[in-house]
Amino acid sequence: MPLTEPSFTFGIEEEYHLVDQTTRDLAPAPQSLMAACEAELGDQVSPEFLRSQIEVGTRPATRFSDARGDILHLRSVIARLAGAHGLAPVAAAIHPFAKAAALQPTNKARYRALAADLAGVGRRLSICGMHVHVGIEDKELRIDLMNQVRYFLPHLLMLSTSSPFWEGEDTGLKSYRLAMAKELPRTGMPGRLAGWDEYAGTVDILVKAKVIEDASKIWWDVRPSARFPTLEMRITDVCTRASDGLAIAALYVCICRMLWRQRRANLSWRTYPVFLLEENRWRAQRYGLDGSLFDFGRGELIAFSALLDELLMLVAEDAAALGCSAEIAHTRTIVARGTSADRQLATYAAARKAGADHHTALVAVVDALIAETIAAE
Numbered sequence: 001m002p003l004t005e006p007s008f009t010f011g012i013e014e015e016y017h018l019v020d021q022t023t024r025d026l027a028p029a030p031q032s033l034m035a036a037c038e039a040e041l042g043d044q045v046s047p048e049f050l051r052s053q054i055e056v057g058t059r060p061a062t063r064f065s066d067a068r069g070d071i072l073h074l075r076s077v078i079a080r081l082a083g084a085h086g087l088a089p090v091a092a093a094i095h096p097f098a099k100a101a102a103l104q105p106t107n108k109a110r111y112r113a114l115a116a117d118l119a120g121v122g123r124r125l126s127i128c129g130m131h132v133h134v135g136i137e138d139k140e141l142r143i144d145l146m147n148q149v150r151y152f153l154p155h156l157l158m159l160s161t162s163s164p165f166w167e168g169e170d171t172g173l174k175s176y177r178l179a180m181a182k183e184l185p186r187t188g189m190p191g192r193l194a195g196w197d198e199y200a201g202t203v204d205i206l207v208k209a210k211v212i213e214d215a216s217k218i219w220w221d222v223r224p225s226a227r228f229p230t231l232e233m234r235i236t237d238v239c240t241r242a243s244d245g246l247a248i249a250a251l252y253v254c255i256c257r258m259l260w261r262q263r264r265a266n267l268s269w270r271t272y273p274v275f276l277l278e279e280n281r282w283r284a285q286r287y288g289l290d291g292s293l294f295d296f297g298r299g300e301l302i303a304f305s306a307l308l309d310e311l312l313m314l315v316a317e318d319a320a321a322l323g324c325s326a327e328i329a330h331t332r333t334i335v336a337r338g339t340s341a342d343r344q345l346a347t348y349a350a351a352r353k354a355g356a357d358h359h360t361a362l363v364a365v366v367d368a369l370i371a372e373t374i375a376a377e
Contacts, residue, residue: 006136006141006260009135010062010254011058015048015053015130016078017052017090017098018052021086024367028052030085032085033081034047040081054078056075063250068242074243079374090240091128091239092238092340093177096369127181128237130248131234134252140196143198143224144191145259146223149233149259151231152311155191155304157235157284158288158293160339162339174284174288174289177352186212186217188281189221190220190222191274240373246328248331249327251311253322255315288341295307312328
């Protein structure tokens, strides 16, 4: 195992819904909007599976101050150009009341093929996530860290939840997006892999059988990127507030560096069966910050606030080395004021208490989501 420190460069990808400013329902992006976005943002913007979605990505960065400026710029440009078309971006994993039957896939060969392959499951796929890439150039180390970082994915999910509603109903879950994503093939928590050869051989079986074209069709919660020498974290909902997403991204990069630092000292985070990891995954998507997670070493449930304190102490050295101590400290702010899912539920409840009917209360939720998405924080 190499002892050379990886670059730990990082990049953040965010997916947004596009809503009609009059109805607050999802609306397809006209080609003129995509053309305008591409003209101004180049390869930092792309269409998504559904026409009512758009994806942006930061440039590879080493400083979180650069990433912060980049993501705020991307959100600002998308909001301005969408506004010129009567639309607004919403950074939430699921739109609170849109009906899946009314959604249209993007008219590109890749997405047409995907829609045909996924059938009815694909027609429900109106979900938006946040993906964070971390530069880990050595392939074997990438797999080794992937095996270990799985333990912390539910922690990151808890901080990001933004999908409590589906088609106008309170699902009772803080991240209903994960329940929907689980309907797809090749998703969820990956199993432990012995090394790069096992991973590459596993992918090769599906490629040779023409089940998939390449590894980009593997949608695990964390995976080696098919395009870059990075370890890509995919479990999180997109965060409505940009500062929350940056904090979670910083924490993920710090966890990766902490695990590398332990590996350099011939230590390794204990790996647990997927069965147990999936239990914490479920608890995170069901209860969010209100819940607790298993500490498998102690064999008991621990309140998330206590687990976060332990985790922040564990990665403090790494945050200092990466210059993101302020960003990871913001995770405590997320716990104090709640995630987007918590605020959506509170906005809905307040509107209903004030006399709004069900749909009007959901519109109030969308309005709040728009305001938070385009806020410069």
